[in-house]
Amino acid sequence: MRSDRLNRSPMGLxxxxxxxxxxxxxxxxxxxxxxxxxxxxxxxxxxxxLTTQWFAVAWNRPDVWAALTxxxxxxxxxxxxxLVLGTLCAAAVSQTRxxxxxxxxxxxxxxxxxPGIITGIALRSAFSMADIPFSFWTIVLGHATFCIVVxxxxxxxRFRRISGSLIEASMDLGADGFQTFRYIIxxxxxxxxxxxxxxxxxxxFDEVIVTTFTAGQQSTLPIWMLEELIRPRQRPxxxxxxxVVVLVTFLPILGAYYLTRxxxxxxxxxx
Amino acid sequence: MTTAVxxxxxxxxxxxxxxVDGVNLEIAEGEFFAMLGPSGSGKTTCLRLMAGFEQPTxxxxxxxxxxxxxxxxxxxxxxxxxxxxxxxxHLSILDNVAYGLMVKGVGREERRKAxxxxxxxxxxxxxxxxxxxxxxxxxxxxxxxxxxxxNKPKVLLLDEPLGALDxxxxxxxxxxxxxxxxxxxxxxxxxxxxQGEALSMADRIAVFNDGRIQQLGRxxxxxxxPKTRFVADFVGSSNVLPAKLCQRLGLKAPSAxxxxxxxxxxxxANGALSLSGTVAAHSFLGxxxxxxxxxxxxxxxxxxxAALAVPELGSPVIISFDANELHPMEDA
Numbered sequence: 001m002r003s004d005r006l007n008r009s010p011m012g013l014x015x016x017x018x019x020x021x022x023x024x025x026x027x028x029x030x031x032x033x034x035x036x037x038x039x040x041x042x043x044x045x046x047x048x049x050l051t052t053q054w055f056a057v058a059w060n061r062p063d064v065w066a067a068l069t070x071x072x073x074x075x076x077x078x079x080x081x082x083l084v085l086g087t088l089c090a091a092a093v094s095q096t097r098x099x100x101x102x103x104x105x106x107x108x109x110x111x112x113x114x115p116g117i118i119t120g121i122a123l124r125s126a127f128s129m130a131d132i133p134f135s136f137w138t139i140v141l142g143h144a145t146f147c148i149v150v151x152x153x154x155x156x157x158r159f160r161r162i163s164g165s166l167i168e169a170s171m172d173l174g175a176d177g178f179q180t181f182r183y184i185i186x187x188x189x190x191x192x193x194x195x196x197x198x199x200x201x202x203x204x205f206d207e208v209i210v211t212t213f214t215a216g217q218q219s220t221l222p223i224w225m226l227e228e229l230i231r232p233r234q235r236p237x238x239x240x241x242x243x244v245v246v247l248v249t250f251l252p253i254l255g256a257y258y259l260t261r262x263x264x265x266x267x268x269x270x271x
Numbered sequence: 272m273t274t275a276v277x278x279x280x281x282x283x284x285x286x287x288x289x290x291v292d293g294v295n296l297e298i299a300e301g302e303f304f305a306m307l308g309p310s311g312s313g314k315t316t317c318l319r320l321m322a323g324f325e326q327p328t329x330x331x332x333x334x335x336x337x338x339x340x341x342x343x344x345x346x347x348x349x350x351x352x353x354x355x356x357x358x359x360x361h362l363s364i365l366d367n368v369a370y371g372l373m374v375k376g377v378g379r380e381e382r383r384k385a386x387x388x389x390x391x392x393x394x395x396x397x398x399x400x401x402x403x404x405x406x407x408x409x410x411x412x413x414x415x416x417x418x419x420x421x422n423k424p425k426v427l428l429l430d431e432p433l434g435a436l437d438x439x440x441x442x443x444x445x446x447x448x449x450x451x452x453x454x455x456x457x458x459x460x461x462x463x464x465x466q467g468e469a470l471s472m473a474d475r476i477a478v479f480n481d482g483r484i485q486q487l488g489r490x491x492x493x494x495x496x497p498k499t500r501f502v503a504d505f506v507g508s509s510n511v512l513p514a515k516l517c518q519r520l521g522l523k524a525p526s527a528x529x530x531x532x533x534x535x536x537x538x539x540a541n542g543a544l545s546l547s548g549t550v551a552a553h554s555f556l557g558x559x560x561x562x563x564x565x566x567x568x569x570x571x572x573x574x575x576x577a578a579l580a581v582p583e584l585g586s587p588v589i590i591s592f593d594a595n596e597l598h599p600m601e602d603a
Contacts, residue, residue: 163355163357165354166357166359168322168351168353169358169359170359171323171324171343171344171345172322172324172345172351172419173345173370173371173419174345174371174374174422175374176343176374179374183373183374184359188360
């Protein structure tokens with residue numbers, strides 16, 4: 001049949017696609033491999049021997065724990081801030097009409113479109129102008145700027161699918177604003193918020209550029225890794241930590257993907 | 272007689288658009304009141320003003336004697352059946368119906384019982400565990416009705432509730448709504464653009480155009496005696512006689528309405544009025560023949576009983592009618 005021939009791709013294309021994918025993903029496998037190497041000063045290939053001792057070493061290093069807890073704390077709080085502000089902003093933009101609505105929508109999305117280095121420099125100069133000392137909270141603020149965007153984007157898409165009459169129906173039946181949010185809006189945007197929150201968490205967790213400009217003496221996990229690479233001591237510990245980072249960021253993103261995919265039917269089902 | 276809803280010179284302007292422009296109406300308790308008009312005529316905005324989704328830019332609204340301006344929808348003893356039903360997609364049918372009671376803090380068992388009774392009333396017993404997505408359009412409409420009525424509103428607002436249903440279902444629901452309203456005794460305010468629906472269901476009709484009420488009255492009166500050309504066109508199929516024909520018939524009015532079934536193709540009997548013209552068109556409509564007579568450029572439709580012979584096209588005829596059937600109108 002003709003369609004069969006059309007669907008069959010030439011061998012050359014298949015190989016090119018395979019090479020492309022391998023180029024993207026093999027280096028990640030190498031990172032995992034070096035977590036088990038016995039050579040600690042340089043990355044020899046093939047590794048001279050395999051060991052699991054670096055997991056124990058990493059476990060016992062206080063600087064790893066400090067960086068990890070800082071990253072988790074920053075990501076959690078930045079995500080929480082983004083969830084509240086992003087949802088409010090999405091609600092305003094999608095449910096009401098007001099002067100400058102489009103502009104606000106654009107301004108909210110801008111931080112993710114801007115290069116991180118611009119955001120970083122801008123925040124740094126703003127902080128020093130306002131005499132705000134660099135601290136944990138300046139990192140959180142920096143991360144919140146782009147975390148809001150992913151929450152906003154997820155929430156606004158879902159809000160648009162909620163029929164305006166659902167909210168009116170709820171008010172009509174005697175629910176005030178808070179009850180309407182609790183019983184009607186939240187169940188309908190819940191998965192979108194969870195997905196947005198997970199993405200925001202993952203983004204914050206591996207952020208380097210904005211962090212370097214807004215952090216004081218603290219090191220988040222990615223910054224700690226960057227510093228570690230320069231020092232040729234117990235190098236595989238960095239790889240062990242890298243594996244942890246991959247897991248911590250990859251799982252939420254995967255979760256977010258499945259949540260929004262299934263969520264497609266949730267809010268539009270009643271019509 | 273208690274007044275359920277009172278509009279005193281109510282306006283709702285959106286910028287330069289006068290969606291509702293100086294509307295006066297008084298709906299009695301227990302009345303089935305229809306607001307009829309084309310889309311954009313202001314009838315739905317009036318309904319939203321009653322529900323509290325809109326605030327008037329001028330005038331005064333009372334619901335059962337209480338000022339309604341500034342009272343949010345959730346503090347009004349008024350419930351709405353929405354055009355798209357607006358059932359909550361994430362809740363079961365039972366939870367949808369019980370929603371109003373739930374937010375008022377009625378106990379779980381009590382509200383389940385009330386919701387089941389309401390579902391039985393709209394002939395959907397046992398549907399409580401399903402989701403809105405699993406119901407047909409007609410069933411959703413009944414759920415929307417049950418969800419509103421379970422709150423025992425003083426006024427039930429219906430926003431074109433039958434618009435999305437097919438013809439047969441619509442006729443059935445018209446009868447059911449009418450009998451439900453009679454048995455409950457609740458004031459129904461019904462918005463529709465279907466004149467047949469308004470005429471057959473309502474106790475009184477307000478005909479809307481351009482944000483104003485063109486005519487307000489009982490269905491027979493609105494149908495038989497349209498006050499304006501718009502009502503004559505929109506509600507019935509009345510002929511509109513222009514000023515010069517009115518003058519010839521001894522009537523001082525910018526125009527007059529005359530129903531096709533009130534006209535006979537015959538010489539006038541005692542006291543009857545008559546006009547002469549030529550037959551411009553005719554068509555067979557079953558029980559009647561529709562004959563269009565050209566009277567000096569004005570086309571007058573006559574519903575002639577099918578038993579009578581149809582005059583030939585172009586032949587001169589005399590049409591006659593009782594003077595009482597000619598109703599003067601306010602505009603040309």
